[in-house]
Amino acid sequence: MKTAVKSVGLALVAALTCGCAGSPSNEPYVQRVSLTRPELLGGETIRTFSGVVRAAHEVNLGFKTAGQIARIHVEEGDYVRRGELLAELDDADYRLAVEALQIQYDQLKDEVERTKQLFEQKSVSANDFEKASAGLRQLGVQLQANRNKLNYTKLYAPTDGYIQKVNFSPAEMVDAGTALFLLLDVSRMEVEVDIPPVEYRRRDRFTHFACRAAGIDGEMPMRLSGMPPRADGNQLYHVTLAFAGQPDRRLTAGMNVEVLIGVADTTGRQGYALPFGSIFLEGETPSVWVFGADSTVRRRAVVLGNTDAEGRAVVVGGLDGGEWVVRAGVSALEEGEKARVVAEPSQTNVGGLL
Structure with missing residues (x-):
């Protein structure tokens, strides 16, 4: 019985010895650091x-002449393009006015042609011929004005946009300039x-x-x-x-x-901004730890300028802006030492609870 107990005890000691030999506590300690990049100054x-x-x-759209609305081609919320027909007035009376003036104009034009021939034959005076010509020009102006009014019975979109409001319905009477539509100009x-x-x-x-x-x-x-x-x-x-x-x-x-x-940035300051915690003194020389691609840190001497408006250290020499610089944990590092980067805490997971 004593022999059996002794054997079990030896086996337990051997197991504990093996377990201690494989414990992580014998692995070399790796310093944990957080990093930052130098921020270029003198830029934007x-x-x-x-x-x-x-x-x-917003554009209030209305006809340039009065009349009765015959047709409205758009609704509220419709997207329209420049030159698109929006609404029309009843143009029957305007067409009759143009037709009547056209007849008068054609008749007077023939009379002026005959008067011109008589004037060239010196059968009428120059004054009579000028009166006839002036009357023809005046009638032509009236005819063009009535043609314009006929064209004004159609309302077109002056620009691209959305019909935000329609103020009238077909068969209603509107005066010249009355806002029929409210157009939202999206151009x-x-x-x-x-x-x-x-x-x-x-x-x-x-x-x-x-x-x-x-x-x-x-x-x-x-x-x-x-x-x-x-x-x-x-x-x-x-x-x-x-x-x-x-x-x-x-x-x-x-x-x-x-x-x-x-x-x-018009302050004239040149260089890179770093948190003050990333700067340490090696003797009397300001320095930083640069984190390399092989996870080792190397000391880099730098030249300091004045602080910036945000209270950060300004490095005017020794950095090119592409380095990763140790921001925290600088006092515990040594040249060529391996370091492990600590991830930044999430802004939305304070304390790592999620």
Whole structure:
């Protein structure tokens, strides 16, 4: 019995010895670090704001002459193109007026031709011939005016857009200039955005404008249309932007967009910005740890300038901007040491609970 117990004890000791030999605690410790990239200064910063698409203006459309509405060819919400027929007036009386003047004009024209022949034969005076010619020209003007009125009985779209409102129905009487339609002009869409005072004070450094919309690929270039020097009740400044080209057909009035404003850095500062925690002193030399592709860190001496407006260290020498620089954990590192990158915590998963 004692022999059996002794054998079991030896086996247990051997198992524990093997387990300890394979324990991870004997593996070399790898320092954990977080990284950052140097940010180039002296370039351009892109500011992002929320904006809304608006129609540049709304057009009230009406006939240029009075009459009774005969036909309306569109409905509210219809998209129309420039030159499309929208509505017509009853033109019977206008046609009769043109026909009557046409008869008078043709008759007077024949009389003027005969008078001209008599004038050339010196059978009538020059004064009589000039009176007849003047009468013909005056009647011609009246005839053209009535032809114009006949043409005015048809209403065409002056631009591309949407019929937002129809104010009358067929058989109703309208006067000249009465608004029959309200047309939303989509050929001149704009974007309105409000910016805070800190950005308004940088308005002379705005370099370019663009916007992005959900469901539309790419950025749409824009140009500044207006920026009144007056803040609203919320201390925001209203900015109006016009599309540099033809706006996308998928954009509609009231759609939310993301507005991008480029702001130039005119401070004259050159170099790269880094968090102060990434800088350490090697003797009296400012240095940073550069994380290599083989996961090792190498010391890199740098030249520091003044801090930037955001309180970061400005490196004016020693970096080319393509490096990954250790941001945290610099004091525990050694030259050529292996390091493991710690992932940044999620903004939406604080504490890693999900």
